[in-house]
Amino acid sequence: MKDGWSKHNFLEAIEHLIDANQQDTQTPWISRQQLCQHFQQRYQTDPEAIAHQLTRHPKGLRYLLVKGDRFAIYGTSQPGEYYVARRDKGVPNRLKSGHPKPKQRPNGKVNERPNVSRSSQTTHRRKATASNALNHLKAMLASLDTQP
Structure with missing residues:
Protein backbone atom coordinates (compact mmCIF):
# COMPACT_ATOMS: atom_id res chain seq x y z
CA MET A 1 0.00 0.00 0.00
CA LYS A 2 2.69 2.47 -1.01
CA ASP A 3 0.63 4.62 -3.38
CA GLY A 4 -3.00 5.62 -3.48
CA TRP A 5 -3.52 6.60 0.15
CA SER A 6 -6.82 8.30 0.88
CA LYS A 7 -7.15 10.55 3.94
CA HIS A 8 -9.53 8.04 5.48
CA ASN A 9 -7.19 5.06 4.98
CA PHE A 10 -4.17 7.05 6.12
CA LEU A 11 -5.86 8.21 9.34
CA GLU A 12 -7.10 4.67 10.04
CA ALA A 13 -3.53 3.38 9.66
CA ILE A 14 -2.35 6.05 12.12
CA GLU A 15 -5.11 5.01 14.57
CA HIS A 16 -4.08 1.35 14.35
CA LEU A 17 -0.44 2.24 15.04
CA ILE A 18 -1.43 4.38 18.04
CA ASP A 19 -3.62 1.54 19.37
CA ALA A 20 -0.80 -0.99 18.98
CA ASN A 21 1.61 1.34 20.74
CA GLN A 22 -0.88 1.86 23.57
CA GLN A 23 -1.15 -1.90 24.11
CA ASP A 24 2.64 -2.17 24.31
CA THR A 25 3.36 0.90 26.43
CA GLN A 26 0.11 1.33 28.42
CA THR A 27 0.01 5.02 27.50
CA PRO A 28 -2.29 6.64 24.93
CA TRP A 29 0.45 9.06 23.78
CA ILE A 30 3.04 8.39 21.10
CA SER A 31 5.72 10.80 19.90
CA ARG A 32 5.74 11.99 16.30
CA GLN A 33 9.14 10.37 15.87
CA GLN A 34 7.95 6.97 17.14
CA LEU A 35 4.78 7.17 15.07
CA CYS A 36 6.79 7.90 11.92
CA GLN A 37 9.20 5.04 12.67
CA HIS A 38 6.36 2.54 13.20
CA PHE A 39 4.62 3.74 10.04
CA GLN A 40 7.85 3.45 8.03
CA GLN A 41 8.45 -0.09 9.30
CA ARG A 42 4.90 -1.25 8.64
CA TYR A 43 4.15 0.41 5.30
CA GLN A 44 7.67 1.10 3.91
CA THR A 45 6.80 4.73 3.21
CA ASP A 46 7.18 8.07 4.95
CA PRO A 47 3.97 9.28 6.65
CA GLU A 48 5.15 12.90 6.46
CA ALA A 49 5.39 12.61 2.65
CA ILE A 50 1.94 11.01 2.40
CA ALA A 51 0.40 13.67 4.64
CA HIS A 52 2.05 16.39 2.58
CA GLN A 53 0.64 14.88 -0.63
CA LEU A 54 -2.83 14.66 0.92
CA THR A 55 -2.89 18.19 2.38
CA ARG A 56 -0.37 20.25 0.38
CA HIS A 57 0.40 21.91 3.73
CA PRO A 58 4.00 22.51 4.95
CA LYS A 59 3.22 20.78 8.26
CA GLY A 60 1.34 17.98 6.52
CA LEU A 61 1.15 15.31 9.23
CA ARG A 62 0.47 17.66 12.12
CA TYR A 63 -2.02 19.63 10.05
CA LEU A 64 -3.87 16.46 9.08
CA LEU A 65 -3.97 15.19 12.67
CA VAL A 66 -5.19 18.52 14.06
CA LYS A 67 -7.71 19.21 11.31
CA GLY A 68 -10.16 16.54 12.46
CA ASP A 69 -11.36 15.67 15.94
CA ARG A 70 -9.85 12.20 15.92
CA PHE A 71 -6.53 13.05 17.55
CA ALA A 72 -5.19 15.13 20.42
CA ILE A 73 -1.83 16.86 20.03
CA TYR A 74 0.54 17.74 22.86
CA GLY A 75 3.31 20.08 21.72
CA THR A 76 6.84 20.04 23.13
CA SER A 77 9.52 22.69 23.40
CA GLN A 78 11.38 21.11 20.46
CA PRO A 79 10.23 22.49 17.10
CA GLY A 80 8.45 19.89 15.01
CA GLU A 81 8.13 17.41 17.88
CA TYR A 82 4.80 16.58 19.52
CA TYR A 83 2.84 13.71 20.99
CA VAL A 84 -0.34 12.26 19.52
CA ALA A 85 -3.22 10.34 21.11
CA ARG A 86 -6.61 9.24 19.89
CA ARG A 87 -9.40 11.36 21.32
CA ASP A 88 -11.83 8.49 21.76
CA LYS A 89 -9.32 6.28 23.60
CA GLY A 90 -7.26 7.19 26.61
CA VAL A 91 -7.74 10.94 26.48
CA PRO A 92 -10.38 11.63 29.14
CA ASN A 93 -12.92 14.44 28.96
CA ARG A 94 -12.03 15.39 32.52
CA LEU A 95 -8.76 16.06 34.27
CA LYS A 96 -7.62 13.93 37.24
CA SER A 97 -8.85 16.69 39.54
CA GLY A 98 -12.39 16.17 38.24
CA HIS A 99 -12.54 19.55 36.53
CA PRO A 100 -13.56 19.67 32.86
CA LYS A 101 -10.71 19.63 30.39
CA PRO A 102 -9.60 23.06 29.13
CA LYS A 103 -11.25 24.12 25.89
CA GLN A 104 -9.46 23.53 22.62
CA ARG A 105 -8.34 26.39 20.47
CA PRO A 106 -9.14 26.12 16.75
CA ASN A 107 -5.60 24.90 16.07
CA GLY A 108 -6.12 21.90 18.35
CA LYS A 109 -3.90 23.04 21.17
CA VAL A 110 -5.14 23.20 24.73
CA ASN A 111 -5.95 26.70 25.91
CA GLU A 112 -4.78 26.60 29.53
CA ARG A 113 -4.31 30.33 30.09
CA PRO A 114 -7.32 32.22 31.41
CA ASN A 115 -8.91 34.46 28.85
Whole structure:
Protein backbone atom coordinates (compact mmCIF):
# COMPACT_ATOMS: atom_id res chain seq x y z
CA MET A 1 0.00 0.00 0.00
CA LYS A 2 2.69 2.47 -1.01
CA ASP A 3 0.63 4.62 -3.38
CA GLY A 4 -3.00 5.62 -3.48
CA TRP A 5 -3.52 6.60 0.15
CA SER A 6 -6.82 8.30 0.88
CA LYS A 7 -7.15 10.55 3.94
CA HIS A 8 -9.53 8.04 5.48
CA ASN A 9 -7.19 5.06 4.98
CA PHE A 10 -4.17 7.05 6.12
CA LEU A 11 -5.86 8.21 9.34
CA GLU A 12 -7.10 4.67 10.04
CA ALA A 13 -3.53 3.38 9.66
CA ILE A 14 -2.35 6.05 12.12
CA GLU A 15 -5.11 5.01 14.57
CA HIS A 16 -4.08 1.35 14.35
CA LEU A 17 -0.44 2.24 15.04
CA ILE A 18 -1.43 4.38 18.04
CA ASP A 19 -3.62 1.54 19.37
CA ALA A 20 -0.80 -0.99 18.98
CA ASN A 21 1.61 1.34 20.74
CA GLN A 22 -0.88 1.86 23.57
CA GLN A 23 -1.15 -1.90 24.11
CA ASP A 24 2.64 -2.17 24.31
CA THR A 25 3.36 0.90 26.43
CA GLN A 26 0.11 1.33 28.42
CA THR A 27 0.01 5.02 27.50
CA PRO A 28 -2.29 6.64 24.93
CA TRP A 29 0.45 9.06 23.78
CA ILE A 30 3.04 8.39 21.10
CA SER A 31 5.72 10.80 19.90
CA ARG A 32 5.74 11.99 16.30
CA GLN A 33 9.14 10.37 15.87
CA GLN A 34 7.95 6.97 17.14
CA LEU A 35 4.78 7.17 15.07
CA CYS A 36 6.79 7.90 11.92
CA GLN A 37 9.20 5.04 12.67
CA HIS A 38 6.36 2.54 13.20
CA PHE A 39 4.62 3.74 10.04
CA GLN A 40 7.85 3.45 8.03
CA GLN A 41 8.45 -0.09 9.30
CA ARG A 42 4.90 -1.25 8.64
CA TYR A 43 4.15 0.41 5.30
CA GLN A 44 7.67 1.10 3.91
CA THR A 45 6.80 4.73 3.21
CA ASP A 46 7.18 8.07 4.95
CA PRO A 47 3.97 9.28 6.65
CA GLU A 48 5.15 12.90 6.46
CA ALA A 49 5.39 12.61 2.65
CA ILE A 50 1.94 11.01 2.40
CA ALA A 51 0.40 13.67 4.64
CA HIS A 52 2.05 16.39 2.58
CA GLN A 53 0.64 14.88 -0.63
CA LEU A 54 -2.83 14.66 0.92
CA THR A 55 -2.89 18.19 2.38
CA ARG A 56 -0.37 20.25 0.38
CA HIS A 57 0.40 21.91 3.73
CA PRO A 58 4.00 22.51 4.95
CA LYS A 59 3.22 20.78 8.26
CA GLY A 60 1.34 17.98 6.52
CA LEU A 61 1.15 15.31 9.23
CA ARG A 62 0.47 17.66 12.12
CA TYR A 63 -2.02 19.63 10.05
CA LEU A 64 -3.87 16.46 9.08
CA LEU A 65 -3.97 15.19 12.67
CA VAL A 66 -5.19 18.52 14.06
CA LYS A 67 -7.71 19.21 11.31
CA GLY A 68 -10.16 16.54 12.46
CA ASP A 69 -11.36 15.67 15.94
CA ARG A 70 -9.85 12.20 15.92
CA PHE A 71 -6.53 13.05 17.55
CA ALA A 72 -5.19 15.13 20.42
CA ILE A 73 -1.83 16.86 20.03
CA TYR A 74 0.54 17.74 22.86
CA GLY A 75 3.31 20.08 21.72
CA THR A 76 6.84 20.04 23.13
CA SER A 77 9.52 22.69 23.40
CA GLN A 78 11.38 21.11 20.46
CA PRO A 79 10.23 22.49 17.10
CA GLY A 80 8.45 19.89 15.01
CA GLU A 81 8.13 17.41 17.88
CA TYR A 82 4.80 16.58 19.52
CA TYR A 83 2.84 13.71 20.99
CA VAL A 84 -0.34 12.26 19.52
CA ALA A 85 -3.22 10.34 21.11
CA ARG A 86 -6.61 9.24 19.89
CA ARG A 87 -9.40 11.36 21.32
CA ASP A 88 -11.83 8.49 21.76
CA LYS A 89 -9.32 6.28 23.60
CA GLY A 90 -7.26 7.19 26.61
CA VAL A 91 -7.74 10.94 26.48
CA PRO A 92 -10.38 11.63 29.14
CA ASN A 93 -12.92 14.44 28.96
CA ARG A 94 -12.03 15.39 32.52
CA LEU A 95 -8.76 16.06 34.27
CA LYS A 96 -7.62 13.93 37.24
CA SER A 97 -8.85 16.69 39.54
CA GLY A 98 -12.39 16.17 38.24
CA HIS A 99 -12.54 19.55 36.53
CA PRO A 100 -13.56 19.67 32.86
CA LYS A 101 -10.71 19.63 30.39
CA PRO A 102 -9.60 23.06 29.13
CA LYS A 103 -11.25 24.12 25.89
CA GLN A 104 -9.46 23.53 22.62
CA ARG A 105 -8.34 26.39 20.47
CA PRO A 106 -9.14 26.12 16.75
CA ASN A 107 -5.60 24.90 16.07
CA GLY A 108 -6.12 21.90 18.35
CA LYS A 109 -3.90 23.04 21.17
CA VAL A 110 -5.14 23.20 24.73
CA ASN A 111 -5.95 26.70 25.91
CA GLU A 112 -4.78 26.60 29.53
CA ARG A 113 -4.31 30.33 30.09
CA PRO A 114 -7.32 32.22 31.41
CA ASN A 115 -8.91 34.46 28.85
CA VAL A 116 -8.52 38.00 30.20
CA SER A 117 -8.97 40.56 27.51
CA ARG A 118 -6.08 42.94 26.96
CA SER A 119 -8.44 45.91 26.94
CA SER A 120 -9.62 45.22 30.50
CA GLN A 121 -6.01 44.89 31.69
CA THR A 122 -5.08 48.14 29.95
CA THR A 123 -8.12 49.95 31.34
CA HIS A 124 -7.21 48.84 34.85
CA ARG A 125 -3.64 50.13 34.40
CA ARG A 126 -4.90 53.45 33.02
CA LYS A 127 -7.25 53.95 35.96
CA ALA A 128 -4.45 53.22 38.42
CA THR A 129 -2.08 55.61 36.63
CA ALA A 130 -4.73 58.37 36.45
CA SER A 131 -5.52 57.91 40.13
CA ASN A 132 -1.83 58.20 41.06
CA ALA A 133 -1.44 61.32 38.90
CA LEU A 134 -4.51 62.93 40.48
CA ASN A 135 -3.21 62.25 43.98
CA HIS A 136 0.16 63.73 43.02
CA LEU A 137 -1.50 66.90 41.66
CA LYS A 138 -3.58 67.27 44.82
CA ALA A 139 -0.45 66.99 46.95
CA MET A 140 1.31 69.64 44.82
CA LEU A 141 -1.66 72.04 45.11
CA ALA A 142 -1.83 71.49 48.85
CA SER A 143 1.88 72.28 49.18
CA LEU A 144 1.43 75.49 47.11
CA ASP A 145 -1.46 76.62 49.31
CA THR A 146 0.66 76.27 52.44
CA GLN A 147 3.57 78.33 51.06
CA PRO A 148 3.56 82.13 51.89
